[in-house]
Amino acid sequence: MAGRCLIIYEQSNNKEEALKSAVEKINEGAGGRVPELILFFSSPHNFYYHASRLYENFPESTVLGSSSCICLSSCGFGPTGLSVMAVFDGIDVVAGVIPDVTRYPMRYAKDIANDARKVAVHENTICLEFSAAMLNCEEIVLDTLREGLKGTDIPVFGSSSGLDPDSIMTYVSLNGVVYNEACVYALIHNEMGQIKLVRENMYRPTIVSFTVTDVDLEDRKIYEIDGKNAVTFLTEKLGIRPKALKDYFSEHPLGRVMDGDVYTVSVNDVDIKNGALCMAAGIFNRTKIVVMDPRDDFGTVWRDTALEAVKEGEFFPAFSIVINCAARTEYMIEHRMIDEFNDALTDNYRNFIGCSGMGEQMDFKQLNHTMIMALFE
C-alpha cells in the first residue's frame, strides 16, 4: 500500500496501455482506499481518453486534469504518456468548473464562493486551477476566482493548459468531463500541515525599462511604448531589426513591475505591420516594463530554489505540484537541461508531479517563463 500519495508516470504513448497500467498502480497503492484527489497530465491527443477513463475507474474521487506539453514527475518525465498523482488521505477537496471563460466567467463567482464555504478550514488551503489556454482568458478567470474567494485568504495556484507541437487546442477536465473553454479548480485543504507556494524566476531585470503607453488589454497587445510605436521604439532602444525582435524576446522576456515585484511575461509574437507586441498576458496601460536577462545561475537555479523551498531539511513536503512554463521547458530541452531540472526536483521533493503549459497563475497574476510550486507538508 502506498503512503499518503502515489506518483505514476507512464511513458507509453499508447493511451490504453498507459491508462491500464496507471489504474492498476493506483489500485495497488490504494490498498482499499479511495483517492481523495487524482491529478493527471497528458498530451492533448490522449487527453479525452485519459480524463474519461480515469473518472470511470475512480468515480468517487475528484479527478482533475490538464493537457500538458510535457509530463514531469518524480517517477520520470517525457512529452508523451500520462502522469498521475493520487492523494489518498490528509486532504479535503472541493472542485468546480468555471465555464464561459472567454466572455463572462464572473457569472460563476457565486459558485466558487459556495464551494469555498464547503471547505471546512481555509487555512492551509489552496485553489488549484487549470484553464484552457490560448483564449486570453486567464486574467478574467483570476478576477473571478478572486471574487469567489474574497474573504477566504485562499491563494490561487495554477496553470494554463499545454499542448504539443501537433495539437491546436488545449483541454482541462474535471470528473471525466473535458472542456476546451473552461477553468477547472479544486480547493484543496491540507489536513496534515502547511502548503508552501514558491515562485522561481530564471531571469533578472536589466536597466532597460520603459512604460507602455497604448495597449489593447483584451487582445494582449502593446501598441505604444513611451509614446512611440512599440516596434520602432524597441528596435531603436535595443538596436535590433524588427524581424529579430521575436527571437530576442524568446531569450529576454519582459518583466512587469507590479506591487514592488517583477513578473515575467512572454512576448508571443511581434506584429510588425501594426508595430505591436503580442503578449502572453494582458498588460495594463502605463505599466512599467523591464527587459529581462538570463540570471547568472541560469542553468542551476532550480536546484537552489528547491533547496531554499525545503530550507535544507526544515520543510518536508509529502507531495508537490510543479508548474513549469512551456517556454522554459522548451528552452531546457533545447539546452539539454531538462534531466537535471527533473532530477533536482525529484531529489528534493520525492513525490512531485508537474505540468508545462502556456502560463502560470499565482498571486492572482498571470505569469510566463516562470516555475511555480505548491509543496504540501
Place this chain on the structure above:
Amino acid sequence: MRNYNDGIVRTNKRCIGCNKCVSKCPVVGANVSVLKKGRPTMAVSSDKCINCGNCVEVCNKQAREFIDDTEDFFKAVRSDLKVSVLIDPSFYILYKDKANGILGYLKESGVNKIYDVGFGAEIAAYMNAQYIKEHEDDPKRAFILNYCPAVVSYIERYRPEMIDMMIPVQSPAISTAIYVKKYLKDDSALALISPCPSKKDEMLSTGNLISYNVCISNFIKELEGINTDAYVAQSDLPSRDVGVLSSVTGFFGEMIDIYFSKEYSSLRKEGIDGTFFDFVSMTAADETPMATYFDIISCQVSCLMGPGISIPMQDYEHVNKTIRELRKKNIGKLGDKTSSEEIYKADSEIMKDLDPADFVRTYQSKFRQESEVPESTYESIFNTMYKTTPEKRNVDCGSCGYSTCREMVGAIAYGYNRMENCIHYMNDELLMRYYTDDLTKIANVEGFKANVKRLYDENPQKEYVIGVVSLNHLNLINDLYGFSLGDAYIKKAAEIAVKFTSKGGTAGRLGGGEFLICFENSEEELKRADEATTYSFPDINVSFPLSFRAGLYIDRFRDETIEAIINFASLARDKIEEDGVSTILIYDDELQEKLAAEAMITSQMYKAITKKEFAPFFQPQYSHRTGKIVGAEMLCRWIKKDGSIISPGLFIPIFEKNGFIKTLDKYMWEQAFIAAQNYSSDKYKKVPVSVNISRVSLDEDDFVDTIRKLDERYPIDKSGLHFEITESAYSSRQDIVSRKVNELRKMGFKVAVDDFGSGYSSLNILKDMPIDILKLDMGFLRGRNQENGEIIIRNVVSMVKELDLEIISEGVENIEQAEFLKYVGCDTIQGYLYARPMPAKEYEKLILADASDFNNMKFENEMKEKGVFY
C-alpha cells in the same frame, strides 16, 4: 495603432479632443483617445460603441458623424434595382405636409412599394403583449421591450444578465420587413427611412432583411433642389391605427399597455443610464418587480429627435401639434372597445394569420468581461499623474469626460484614454517640468533652489554645504559609447547624487554632466564627501568608473544668495583639472583671492587693449660669432596706467582659458608689423623681430587672412618679421598647422618652432613640419641627466644644421650654458644672460645704426666682464 472609426459612428478631422463625447457616452471605452500627428483626438472603437449617437448630438464641432446607406439606396433606385421602402412613423410626423410629395417622388424615381413601419409596430406591439401574457407567470421575471436598437446593443454588450429579460420579438421595423417579405411576398430589396443610425446594427443582427438604412437627415439632404410637391403618392401599407404614433415618446409602450388592465404596469425611460439598468436588473429579481415591462429608449426625446434627424428646434412646434392631432384621430379608431381584454381579443382576430414564430428575435451576448484593474495599477497611475493625496484623487471635475478621477484612471489603464487628457495632471506636469530635470527626473536648477530654500527655512539653525559636481570624461563616454549610454551614465550619477544627499540634503542636475548637491555642514558629511572616490556601473557596460570634480561652498552665514553660492562652488570646481580622479575643492579665502585676481584680469582686459596697456617688449638675440645683435623676440607686457605691471605668467593662462588671447595676439601681430616697418628705415640695423602665435589663434580659421591683411596694411620686407609657434601647437592637427605655416612661408615670412625641448619633444617636428628656425629651449640642460641633455643638444644642433635650418638658443641663463652652446656651434642666443626683455625705446637704441658701435662696445664689455666673450 489599433483600428478605430470603422463602425457606424466615426470621428472626422474636425475633432479637437474636447472630451464632450466621452461625457455623453453611456459606455466606457467606446471613445478612445489617440494621437494623430501629435494632435489628440477621440476615435470611436466599434467593438465598444452601441451607436446611440449621443456623441453625434453633443459634438458642437460636428466632429462625429455616422454612416448610413443613403448614397447606395439612391444609386440602387436609380439603377432600376427593385427596391421597396419602409417609412418610419417619425417621417410622417416631421414632414406631415410634404410626406406624400416625397413618397410620390420616390415612386417616380423607381421605388417599387412603400410600407409604413407603423404597421409593423402594431404587429410588434401585439406580439410583445402576447409574449408577456404567455410568460407572466414566469418566476422572478420582468420584461424589456425590443424597440431601440441602441438599447439592445447596450444590453448585448454590457448587460449580459439582462438578455433574458428582453422580449424575443422583432422591432417594429424588422416586423414590417418580415410581414412584407413573407406575407406580402415582396421580393424587393428593402430600405428603411429612419431617424436612427443604429438601425443598421439591428439590420446586421437580424439577417439583413433590410438592405439599406437611410437616415432621414441624409435622405432629405439628397432631395434638396427637387420640387417634391410636384409628386404625390400614398403608402402601400399604412398603419392600421395607433402605429402611426409608435415613434413618439413612450407610445410603443402605450400600444402594449392597451392590451393590459391597469394592474399591469410599465415603466418608460429615455437615455441609457447605467444606474437605471442596475435598478431594472435588481427589481427584475424581486418577487413582484416594480414594472411588468420596461420601455427604454436611448434618445432623450424619443425617435423624433434621433441623431438621424436634423430639423431646427423651432419646427418642433408643428411636430407637437401633429402628434396631438394624430393621437386624437387614431386612439379614436379603437372604437368602443373599452376593456383591454376586448382590444386584445379583437386584435388577436386581426393577427390570427400571423405566425408568432416568424417574428421571434434572438439576442446574443457580445459581452466580454474586462480584467479588473488592480489597485496597484490605480495607485501607480494616480502617482504618475501627481495625484498623491485623497483630495487630488477626488477632484472629479469631469473635464476629461469621465465622472470621477478614478474612472479616468481606469480608462487610462485599459488604454482608452491618456493622462494628458486630465487638465490637472497637465498643470502639475508643467510645474513639475519647470522644477524637474527631464533626463534624470531629479530636480533641475530651479527645483534645486526651491528645495534648498525649503531646507533652509525648515532648519534655520543648520549650516549647509552646497556643491557643484562635474562628471569626468563625460564627453569621452558620449563619443565612445554614444549618447544613449552617456545618458544612462548621467542617470546613474543622479542616483548617486540623490543617495549621497538623502540624509537631510537635496540634489539636482545643472545640465550635461553637472550636478548640484546640498548637504548639512558636519564633519561626518564632509568626511563622507571626501571619501567618495569612484563608482562603477557594470550594468550599463561603460568601462569608465565614474569620477568627478566637485567645488564646495560652506554656507556658514547665509549671507549670500543661492545663485551666488552655486557660482562660488562652480568657480572652485573650475579650478580642478579633469584627470579621472575624484577631487573636491572647497571655496576658501585663498581661492577667493586667486579667483578675484582672475576676475580682475578678466574684467579689465578689454579696457587694457583700448588704453594700450599691453606694451611690446623686445628681447634681443645675439650672435656668438660676431657678438652683435641679430634679432629680437617681441613679447607682451601689461603695464597699467598707474605703473603697476601684471605678469604675463598670470594673465596669459587666463587669456588662453577665456579666449582673449586671440584678441591680444592680433594686437601684438599688428605691433610687430608696425615695429618691423619702423625698424626697416636706414636709421636702424636690419635685424628681424619675431612674434608669437598662440595655439588658440592658430586654430582660428581666419588666422592666415589676418596676417595677410596686416601685411597689406603694413607692407614690410618679409625678412624683418618672423613668426614663432610653440612646439605643442604642432603636436596636434599637424596637417592643418602645416598648411597654415606653409601659407605664411609662401608670403615670405620665416617661421620658427618655439620652445623645442621644453616639453616632450618629437623629432618628427623636424622631419614633418615646414619650418625655418628652431628655437631650442634650455629644458634639455635642466633637471636630471644633464650629460644626456648635452648629447641631445649637440646632436640636435648638428641635425638642424644638416637640415639647413637656423637655430636660436633661448632661455640661456648662465655662462656654462652659453659656453656649451658656443662649443656645439649654436649661432644665435637669447636669454637673461645677455638681455632681459626691454621696452621699445630701449631696444631702438640698441639697433640704431649710428649708435650701434657704442652700444655694442658697451655690451661687449659687459659680456667680457661676465666672461662670455673673449
